[in-house]
Amino acid sequence: MKPRNMALAALFISLSAIGGMLKIPLGVASIALDAMPALVAALFLSAPLAGVVAALGHLASALYGGFPLGPFHAMIAFEMGLAVWLFTKMHKDGRRNVKWIAFVLGNGVVAAIPFYFLLSPAFFYAAVPGLLAASGINALGAGAIMPFMEKRLREGVK
Numbered sequence: 001m002k003p004r005n006m007a008l009a010a011l012f013i014s015l016s017a018i019g020g021m022l023k024i025p026l027g028v029a030s031i032a033l034d035a036m037p038a039l040v041a042a043l044f045l046s047a048p049l050a051g052v053v054a055a056l057g058h059l060a061s062a063l064y065g066g067f068p069l070g071p072f073h074a075m076i077a078f079e080m081g082l083a084v085w086l087f088t089k090m091h092k093d094g095r096r097n098v099k100w101i102a103f104v105l106g107n108g109v110v111a112a113i114p115f116y117f118l119l120s121p122a123f124f125y126a127a128v129p130g131l132l133a134a135s136g137i138n139a140l141g142a143g144a145i146m147p148f149m150e151k152r153l154r155e156g157v158k
Contacts, residue, residue, distance in 0.1 A: 009049050012041040016057025021064055031134040034061040035107065038084045039142035043149050047088035055081035072118070079111035100139050108132035 019033035038054035045053070055077040062073040069076070083106040090099035108131040116124035 005045060005049060008041070008044050009053060012037045012045070012050075012053045013056045013060075016053055017060035020057060020061025023061075023065065026130040026133060030065065031130065031137055032061045032065075033138060033141065034058055035080065035084070035135070035138035036141040036145075038080075039087060039103065039138065040145055040149060042084070042088035042091045043146060043153060045088070047085045047092065050088040051081035051085035054084035072115075075114065076111065080107060083107040083111065100143065104132065104135040104139050108135035 015037035016034045019036055022033045024031040034057040035054055038050055038057055041050040041053045058077040058080045059073060062069075062076070067073055083103055086106060087099050087103045090102060109128055112124055112128050112131055115127065
């Protein structure tokens with residue numbers, strides 16, 4: 001791996017960890033801004049590396065919250081990494097609008113499906129609105145930042 005990519009990954013992981021500290025309580029879940037830097041990382045990093053940023057960002061966020069779901073956070077981190085991996089692949093393939101829908105639904109609904117069976121249907125139904133809100137807020141934040149970042153990338157960093 002190139003030193004530039006390693007440095008960028010470390011930067012975005014750090015930003016995700018900081019975003020994980022910013023929590024808004026919402027029912028059984030809380031909205032954290034840990035996914036926003038991982039989504040922005042799609043501009044700079046490969047899909048697998050952006051997925052690692054998301055996974056580690058979630059683990060940092062869960063650490064700050066005291067790991068309320070215990071070992072399930074490993075699965076959630078994997079799911080977040082997968083959602084950002086897909087987002088990044090779609091971004092690189094030029095699917096500029098669909099990537100947002102895929103991320104919000106993937107991270108907000110699809111990632112919660114295992115909890116329907118592992119914990120309870122009630123937990124699933126209680127968690128999905130908060131997860132959708134969290135995914136939407138992270139996507140909106142990244143969507144606001146990315147055009148400016150893309151412009152700078154096109155111009156070349158001076």
